[in-house]
Amino acid sequence: xxxxxxxxxxxxxxxxxxxxxxxxxxxxxxxxxxxxxxxxxxxxxxxxxxxxxxxxxxxxxxxxxxxxxxxxxxxxxxxxxxxxxxxxxxxxxxxxxxxxxxxxxxxxxxxxxxxxxxxxxxxxxxxxxxxxxxxxxxxxxxxxxxxxxxxxxxxxxxxxxxxxxxxxxxxxxxxxxxxxxxxxxxxxxxxxxxxxxxxxxxxxxxxxxxxxxxxxxxxxxxxxxxxxxxxxxxxxxxxxxxxxxxxxxxxxxxxxxxxxxxxxxxxxxxxxxxxxxxxxxxxxxxxxxxxxxxxxxxxxxxxxxxxxxxxxxxxxxxxxxxxxxxxxxxxxxxxxxxxx
Amino acid sequence: xxxxxxxxxxxxxxxxxxxxxxxxxxxxxxxxxxxxxxxxxxxxxxxxxxxxxxxxxxxxxxxxxxxxxxxxxxxxxxxxxxxxxxxxxxxxxxxxxxxxxxxxxxxxxxxxxxxxxxxxxxxxxxxxxxxxxxxxxxxxxxxxxxxxxxxxxxxxxxxxxxxxxxxxxxxxxxxxxxxxxxxxxxxxxxxxxxxxxxxxxxxxxxxxxxxxxxxxxxxxxxxxxxxxxxxxxxxxxxxxxxxxxxxxxxxxxxxxxxxxxxxxxxxxxxxxxxxxxxxxxxxxxxxxxxxxxxxxxxxxxxxxxxxxxxxxxxxxxxxxxxxxxxxxxxxxxxxxxxxxxxxxxxxxxxxxxxxxxxxxxxxxxxxxxxxxxxxxxxxxxxxxxxxxxxxxxxxxxxxxxxxxxxxxxxxxxxxxxxxxxxxxxxxxxxxxxxxxxxxxxxxxxxxxxxxxxxxxxxxx
Numbered sequence: 180x181x182x183x184x185x186x187x188x189x190x191x192x193x194x195x196x197x198x199x200x201x202x203x204x205x206x207x208x209x210x211x212x213x214x215x216x217x218x219x220x221x222x223x224x225x226x227x228x229x230x231x232x233x234x235x236x237x238x239x240x241x242x243x244x245x246x247x248x249x250x251x252x253x254x255x256x257x258x259x260x261x262x263x264x265x266x267x268x269x270x271x272x273x274x275x276x277x278x279x280x281x282x283x284x285x286x287x288x289x290x291x292x293x294x295x296x297x298x299x300x301x302x303x304x305x306x307x308x309x310x311x312x313x314x315x316x317x318x319x320x321x322x323x324x325x326x327x328x329x330x331x332x333x334x335x336x337x338x339x340x341x342x343x344x345x346x347x348x349x350x351x352x353x354x355x356x357x358x359x360x361x362x363x364x365x366x367x368x369x370x371x372x373x374x375x376x377x378x379x380x381x382x383x384x385x386x387x388x389x390x391x392x393x394x395x396x397x398x399x400x401x402x403x404x405x406x407x408x409x410x411x412x413x414x415x416x417x418x419x420x421x422x423x424x425x426x427x428x429x430x431x432x433x434x435x436x437x438x439x440x441x442x443x444x445x446x447x448x449x450x451x452x453x454x455x456x457x458x459x460x461x462x463x464x465x466x467x468x469x470x471x472x473x474x475x476x477x478x479x480x481x482x483x484x485x486x487x488x489x490x491x492x493x494x495x496x497x498x499x500x501x502x503x504x505x506x507x508x509x510x511x512x513x514x515x516x517x518x519x
Numbered sequence: 520x521x522x523x524x525x526x527x528x529x530x531x532x533x534x535x536x537x538x539x540x541x542x543x544x545x546x547x548x549x550x551x552x553x554x555x556x557x558x559x560x561x562x563x564x565x566x567x568x569x570x571x572x573x574x575x576x577x578x579x580x581x582x583x584x585x586x587x588x589x590x591x592x593x594x595x596x597x598x599x600x601x602x603x604x605x606x607x608x609x610x611x612x613x614x615x616x617x618x619x620x621x622x623x624x625x626x627x628x629x630x631x632x633x634x635x636x637x638x639x640x641x642x643x644x645x646x647x648x649x650x651x652x653x654x655x656x657x658x659x660x661x662x663x664x665x666x667x668x669x670x671x672x673x674x675x676x677x678x679x680x681x682x683x684x685x686x687x688x689x690x691x692x693x694x695x696x697x698x699x700x701x702x703x704x705x706x707x708x709x710x711x712x713x714x715x716x717x718x719x720x721x722x723x724x725x726x727x728x729x730x731x732x733x734x735x736x737x738x739x740x741x742x743x744x745x746x747x748x749x750x751x752x753x754x755x756x757x758x759x760x761x762x763x764x765x766x767x768x769x770x771x772x773x774x775x776x777x778x779x780x781x782x783x784x785x786x787x788x789x790x791x792x793x794x795x796x797x798x799x800x801x802x803x804x805x806x807x808x809x810x811x812x813x814x815x816x817x818x819x820x821x822x823x824x825x826x827x828x829x830x831x832x833x834x835x836x837x838x839x840x841x842x843x844x845x846x847x848x849x850x851x852x853x854x855x856x857x858x859x860x861x862x863x864x865x866x867x868x869x870x871x872x873x874x875x876x877x878x879x880x881x882x883x884x885x886x887x888x889x890x891x892x893x894x895x896x897x898x899x900x901x902x903x904x905x906x907x908x909x910x911x912x913x914x915x916x917x918x919x920x921x922x923x924x925x926x927x928x929x930x931x932x933x934x935x936x937x938x939x940x941x942x943x944x945x946x947x948x949x950x951x952x953x954x955x956x957x958x959x960x961x962x963x964x965x966x967x968x969x970x971x972x973x974x975x976x977x978x979x
Contacts, residue, residue, distance in 0.1 A: 260726070262722075291759070292758075292759065292761075293757055293758050293759035293761070294759035294760070295759075296756055296757060296759050297757040297758060297759065301754075301757035301758070302758070303754070303757075303758040303761050303762045304761070305761055305762060310722075310725055310726075310762070311754070311757075311758070311762070312757075313750070314749075315745055315749050315750075318718060318745065318746060318749060318750055320718075321714070321715050321717070321718020321719055321721075321722065321746060322718050322719075322721055322722035322725065322746075322750060323722060324715075324718070324719050324722060325718060325719040325720060325721060325722015325723040325724070325725070325726070326722045326723070326725070326726050327722075328719050328722065328723045329722070329723040329726040329727070329728050330726075332678065332704065332723065332728060351714065352714045352715050352718055352746075355710075355712040355714055355715025355716070355718075356715050356718065356719065358710060358712065358715070359709065359710065359712065359715060359716065359719060362710070515760065516755050516756045516758075516759060516760035517755065517756055517794050517795055518755070518795070518797070518818075518819050519755060519760065519763050519818045519819060
C-alpha cells in the first residue's frame with residue numbers, strides 16, 4: 180500500500196524545520212547571547228521584585244522564549260515595527276528600549292516608559308518603533324496589520340512584526356487580519372509564539388489545528404514551523420520572511436516552537452504540566468545554554484562568558500535600583516494624556 | 520380588472536423618487552419580471568420590474584417627473600381581454616395596514632415620524648459663520664461627502680476605509696465620487712469584517728495616518744468596539760502621551776425605519792461614557808460638514824454619529840473655503856425664556872417641532888443642539904437653565920444611563936438653585952426596537968411627548 184502523500188509531506192516539513200540552521204559568526208553569537216541574557220536576568224529580577232510587592236497587578240515573564248525575539252530582531256532593519264501582546268518585556272528590551280524605563284514602568288514610577296500609567300502590559304516607544312504591549316488577546320494582530328497597511332500606504336519597504344501566542348491564534352480578528360493582509364499584500368510577519376500553553380490550556384486541548392504554520396492556509400499565506408529555542412533557526416526564518424515581505428509578496432507566518440519556564444503570570448502555580456516536562460526542556464533545549472555551549476566549543480573561555488553575564492547583571496541591577504527609588508507619578512498626571 | 524403599478528419604496532427610508540425613464544410604451548405586452556421603468560432615488564438608480572402580466576394600458580406619471588411620492592400610481596396594466604375602455608375600473612395593490620386605533624391615540628396623527636423636517640431657519644445666528652456669507656443648499660449626505668473630499672485634498676494622510684465605500688459609492692451614497700477623485704489607494708473597500716478593519720485602522724493611525732473608518736451602521740461597530748475603546752481610546756493614556764491615534768469612526772447611528780432591533784440602536788450614551796474618545800452627533804447640514812472636518816483634523820479618536828433619516832435632508836451650508844465647526848460647542852438653535860429643550864442629532868427634529876407647538880400656546884422654548892456629546896458643553900446648558908429655570912432633554916436612545924440622564928445630573932449639580940421644576944427626559948422607550956410600524960412609532964420619542972414634558976416642567 181502506498182503511503183499517503185500527506186504524511187510524507189508532513190514529515191518533510193518537520194525535517195525541514197529541524198534541519199540545523201546556518202552557523203552564526205562569533206559576533207552574532209555574542210550579540211544573541213548578550214541580548215538573551217539581558218532578557219533572562221531582567222525577567223528574573225522582575226519576578227523577584229514582584230515577590231517583594233514592588234510590582235503589582237499582572238506580570239507575565241518571558242523566561243525560556245528569549246531566542247524568539249532576539250533572533251527575529253536580528254533579521255530586522257531600523258524602521259521596521261514590532262507589536263505584541265501582554266508578555267512583552269522581552270520584546271521591548273530586544274527593540275532596544277532601556278531596561279530602567281521598562282522596570283520603572285513595572286513598578287509604576289514616573290520614569291517608566293508610560294510614566295507609570297501603563298504597567299507591564301502597556302508600554303510603547305515611538306523612537307524604537309515598538310507599538311506595545313497590548314492586554315487584549317489578539318488585538319495586536321489587527322493593529323500590527325494596520326502598521327503594515329501604513330507602510331504599504333506610504334510606499335516604504337518597512338515590515339511590521341505582529342507577535343502573538345498559540346492562545347491568541349484562535350481569536351476571530353486574527354483571521355480577519357490574515358484575510359485583509361493577503362488580499363492587500365501587506366508586509367506583515369505574523370510570529371506565533373507557540374509556548375504550548377494558553378494560560379493553563381495546552382494547545383491540544385484548545386486547537387483543532389495544532390500546526391500553527393498552517394493557520395494561514397485558507398488565505399494562501401505561507402507559513403513555517405521554526406525551532407524557537409535555537410536563535411540561529413529563528414534568525415534564518417526571520418530573514419526568509421522579511422525578504423518575502425520586503426519583496427511585496429504579502430504576509431508570512433512563522434510558528435515559533437518555544438516554551439515558557441514560568442507560569443502564565445506570577446500567580447500561576449502551573450499545575451497543568453509536570454515539573455519534569457519543564458526541567459527536560461530547560462536541560463535539553465535552553466536557548467541561552469545552546470549559545471554558551473557553542474561559544475565554549477569555539478574556545479571562548481568561561482571567564483569571558485562570565486564577564487558578559489556580569490555586565491548584564493549590572494544593567495539589570497541598576498534598573499531595579501532606579502525602579503524602586505524613582506518617584507511615583509505626580510498626582511496631576513491622573514488627568515494628563517487623555518486627549519492631545 | 521386593470522391593475523395599478525405604484526411608485527415602489529426601494530429602501531427603508533425612501534419617501535420619494537424621480538421617474539427617470541419608461542422602458543415600455545403604452546400598448547406593449549408585459550410579462551412578469553420585465554423591467555418597465557427606471558427610478559432614481561437619492562442613493563441610486565433602480566429598475567422597476569413588473570409583477571403582473573398584461574398590456575401597459577396607461578402611463579400615469581411621465582418620465583422625467585421628479586419627487587414622485589412612494590405609493591403614487593405610476594401606470595396601469597390591462598389584463599388579457601381588457602381594453603383602454605376598462606382603464607377606469609382599477610384595482611390597487613393593498614397598501615400598508617393602518618396603525619391600530621390605540622397607537623393613534625398616543626401618537627398624534629399630525630406627527631410624521633418617517634419624515635422629520637430639516638430645522639426651520641435658525642432663530643439664532645451661527646457664531647461660526649461670518650455675516651454676509653453666501654449659503655448653499657445641500658443634502659446632509661453631500662455635506663458629509665464634501666467634508667471628506669476637502670480634508671482628503673488637504674492632507675494626503677487622510678483616507679477612507681469601510682464596506683462598500685469605494686466601487687459601490689457608499690451603502691448610503693455618502694462617499695459618492697470619492698473613489699473617482701482619490702483612487703483605490705485612499706478609498707478602500709474592506710471585506711465585511713468590522714473587528715479586523717477597525718483594528719487595522721487604529722494600527723495605521725498609531726503609525727501616523729489619519730483614517731476615516733466608515734461603519735455601514737454603528738450597529739455593526741459592536742463587533743469592533745474592543746478596538747475602538749481598548750486600543751483607540753486608551754493608548755494615549757497608557758503610553759504616557761507617547762502614542763495616540765487620530766482616527767474618525769463614522770456612520771449612521773440610531774433608528775432608521777422599519778429595520779427592527781438589531782439595526783436600530785442609539786450608541787450616543789455608550790461612546791460618550793469613554794474618556795479618550797470625542798463623540799459628535801450633529802443635526803444640521805452645516806454642522807455635519809463643519810464638524811466632520813474638525814473630527815478628521817482632531818488628533819484624537821472621534822466617534823462621529825450620523826443619522827440615516829437625515830441623510831436626504833437639505834440645509835444651508837456656508838460657502839466658505841474651509842468651514843470648520845469646533846468640537847465641544849453646543850448651539851442655541853432657537854432662543855426663548857420659558858423652558859430649555861436640550862437635544863442632538865435627530866432628537867432635534869422633535870425638539871424644534873415641539874418648540875413651534877409650544878410657541879402657539881405662549882411657551883417660548885430655548886432649544887439647544889448639543890452637537891458634541893463628549894466633551895459636553897455644560898456651560899451653554901447651565902447658562903440657559905439659569906435663565907429659564909426649566910429643562911427637558913430629548914433623545915432617541917434609551918433612558919437608563921442615557922445622555923439625557925447625564926445632562927439632568929449636570930443641571931442638578933450646577934444649576935439646582937435655579938430650577939423651578941425637576942428636569943424631564945423624553946427618550947426612546949425601554950424596549951428593543953420593534954418592527955411593526957405602529958410599535959416602532961410608539962418606541963421612539965414624539966413631538967407630543969416633548970410638548971407634554973415642556974408643559975409639565977412649566978406646570979401648565
